[in-house]
Amino acid sequence: MRGEGEGRLFETRVRRGRTWYKLYAASVCGGVCLTWVYRATNIPEIGEKGRWALMGMLVAELCFGFYWVLTQSFRWCPIYHRTFKERLSQKYGNELPPVDIFVCTADPTIEPPVLVMNTVLSVMTYDYPPEKLSIYVSDDGASELTFYALLEATDFVRHWISFCKRFDVEPRSPAAYFSSPELHDLRYASELDRIKEMYYAMEDRIKVATNFGRVASGVNKQHKGFSEWNSQITPGNHQAIVQILIDGRDQNATDIEGNTLPTLVYLSREKRPQYPHNFKAGALNALIRVSSEISNSPVILNVDCDMYSNSSESVKNAMCFFLDEQCGQQIGYVQFPQNFNNLDKSNIYGDYISIINEVEMPGLGDSMYLGTGCFHRRESLCGRKYSEHCRMLRDMWNQVKMRKPEESTSFLEERAKDLASCTYEQSTNWGKDIGIKYGCLVEDVVTGLSIQMNGWRSIYYNPSRKGFLGISPTTLSQLLVQHKRWSEGLFQTFLSKYCPFLYGYGKIELRLQMSYATYMLWAPMSLPTLYYVTIPSLCLLKGIPLFPRISSSWFPVFVYVIIGTQAYSLGEALWCQQSFRSWWNMQRMRLMRRTCSYFFSLIDTTMQSLGLGKSSFDITAKVADHEALERLKKGVMEFGSSSPMFSVLAAIAMLNLLCLVASVPMAVVREGFKDQMALQFLLCGMLVMLNLPIYHGMFLRKDRGRLPTFLALESCLIAALACLLSLY
Structure with a gap:
């Protein structure tokens, strides 16, 4: 998909410098193979x-080596895209496809x-013909x-859209814009004060109702609608x-x-205890059906409620591809x-997202569907296979669904309710x-894979101005639970008929198969990691x-593999504009995720395979208490709860501390200890x-975010x- 020529959108x-990287990767691969040879030939x-x-x-180390090979699928040939929105405007003007x-x-x-x-307001104000935008909120x-x-937003948006377009505001989430540290243009200070006053008055009314509970x-x-x-x-x-x-087609809207204002629809699909609702997947499918009755746009954007639009040009960027x-x-x-x-x-919390966004995802060639911030072609999402017929469908894209005279708003609402029934x-x-x-x-991952299997291509687009911004977990517990759910679902997929291989x-x-497998094998990779963080220390x-002596000819091989992989990892983080401290925190959190989140997900998946449990869908909280947020700003890790995951983390931490402290006297007294145990001591x-x-x-901590005392004592005892036991 190399875009060349004046007519391309x-x-x-391809990222430069791949020859040097391939030489480096080949040398590391050779080193890894040599470590395997050493292990195989030096078993007592x-x-x-x-x-x-x-x-x-x-x-x-066989597991680590094979997994490292899988990760090379991201880095072998990363590609990047650039859009030409000015060409899109010149060619299509306002004759652009409608978007749901x-x-x-x-x-x-x-x-x-x-x-x-705020998320809804941010997507209602795209730099796109408003009559061609229809926003559906699934509650x-x-x-x-x-x-x-x-309902409060329906009045405020009449002022907010005008303000955003007159003064070219970014971002267009009011809360994000008003809290931006950037100085606002003094030329519209009075307008800014007026719109801020309107917003905060509306926000106060909503918060009062929320705190009151009704x-x-x-x-x-x-x-x-309240009569419902x-x-x-x-x-x-x-x-x-x-x-x-x-109703965007109402002349008074x-x-x-x-x-004209965009269409805004509230949907809460029917739920009954005796019928499975299939969580977010069921909600999205209800949205697909309901939207087909009201607007039936050929392009669908789905976003999570905490992922507001950060760029008003995201829709046009997507259209450059379609x-x-x-x-x-x-x-x-x-x-x-x-x-x-x-x-x-x-x-x-060692957020790895910059590495994923800048390094891993561009290396897929195609893209995974990540569940939010994704523009879909409706026919691909509805199971249609790619064929030549799809070329003809695009000619009808700029047609807004025409409403029959008898189709009033109430009529459409009743028709849509049937499509949202359980x-x-x-x-x-x-x-x-x-x-x-x-x-x-x-x-989301399975759906994206199925779309690709139907012959469709996918694009991963990472513009300089981020298209969407969301909220990451603010406590360690939230983060570990989130990764447990992801790794559990990914491993279940690997064991199912959807295994990419x-x-x-x-x-x-x-x-692309290898790239999918890299994420799907998070859970089983917990076992070699747990082995490596406990057995060498014991x-x-x-x-x-367990490692070659310093004087051994095998010693440089292990040192090269260790330093080579970690140095490249650090260089990758620095290239992604992360600091050394940030990279170090990434290594810490990778260890915590593997020894806790992925290990517990492996246990749960095994139990489910044996019929002894079932999956649960846990929603990550989008709010945190004030004290926790203050500790986050200071870079202090939040524990606070007595999660079983923390028991594992604390026990592993104490085991390594005890082993290190006990081995120091041996390093001083015992002859040859340093030569024999250097790498183990370093690990x-x-x-x-x-x-x-x-x-x-x-x-050392006394605040509410510390580890509970009984958990600390329990981990020390374990x-x-x-x-x-290891000494006997």
Whole structure:
């Protein structure tokens, strides 16, 4: 997909310097193979000390080596795209395809209505013909508070759209814009003060209702939609609710300057306890059906409620791919990266997103579907296979669905309710061959893979101005639980019929298959990691060498592999504009994720395979208490709870600390200890350094975010017991 020529709407280029990287990768690969040779030829005889430990090291390093090979699929040939929006405007003007935008929320407690409202306002103000934008909000919590927030937004948006377009405002989420540290243009200071006053008054009204737990009785009379709520409604048991809050085809639906407003629709699909609702996948499929009845736009953008639009040009950027005459007709979806606006400067939770966005995703060739910030071609999302017929469909893209005279707003709402009923999908292919896939915690990844299997191409587009910004977890517990859910779903996918090496064989590139597998094998990679962070330290305590001596000719091989991989990892982070401290925190969190999140997900997946458990869909909280946020700003890790994951982390940290402390006297007294145990001692020392925040949380902190005392005592006891047992 190399874009060349004046008529192209985008171009594709390959990152430079790949020859040097391939030489480096080949040298590391050679070093890894030599370490395997060393392990295989230096296993003690039966009955000799350390035989089983060294055999375990061989297995662990085989796993690490093969996984490293998989990660090379990202780095072998990364590609980048650039769009030409000026050519798009010259060629199409306002004759652009209509777009349906889906915003999903599920719980007003952990996804506050104000947060949802800001995301909705940000996507209603795109630099795009407003009559061709239709925004659909799926509220799986069936909350009248969320509905009320959207109702408040319908009045404010009349002023906000005009303000944004007059003064070219970025970003167009009011909360994000007003809190921006950048100085606002003094030429419109009075207008800014006026719009800020309007926004904060609206925000206060919504927060008062949210804190009170319900909408005031007088407000209920403002819109007929409130009649849908009664005392019997619960998030898991209610009728379908569809309300068209702004009808973009109504001549009276205009902003303060008389310009057309985008359509805004509230949807809460029907839920009944006896029918499976399939979580977010079910919500998105209901949105696909309801939107097909009201607007039926050929392009669909879906965003999570916490992922506001940070660039008003994102829709036009996506259209540069879909409308490209040479290969746009084969593009099934355009994925924008996930980025976050609440990361602390030190990156205390080691957020890896910059490496994923700048290095890994560009190396896929195509793109994974990440579940948010993705523009879909409707026919690809609905299960249609790519064919020559799809070329002809694009000629109808700029046609807005015409409404029949008898189709009033109320008529459309009633028709849409049937499509959002909990029984509609029975005996159909929804969730199988049509729409978002069911039966997996990572329905987005499986859906994207299926679209690619149907012959569609996908694009990963990372513009200089980030298209979307969201909220990352603000506590360690939230982060570990989130990664547990992801890794569990990904590993389940690997074990299912959707395994990329089987499902994708002969249909997608091997490089893309390997890239999918890299993420899907997070869970099993916890086992060699756990082995590596415990057994070498225990063997150090017992005096069993697991690495070659300093004087051995094999020693430089291990040193080269260690330094080579870590130095490149650091260079990669620096290239992505991360600091050394940020990179160090990434290494810490990689260790924590593998030994906790991925290990627990492996256990859960195994239990489910044996019929002893079932998957659960945990929503990551989008709010945190004030004290936790203050600690985050200071770069202090938040523990606070007594999660079983913290027990594992603390036990591993204490085990390595005890082994290191006990081995120091041996290094001083015992002859030849330094020569034999240098790499083991270094490994144990590095693990202790990585775990410094855990020791701090166990012994030195007094705030509410520290590790609970009983958990600290428990981990010390477990670590001491493991050390004593290893000596016998």
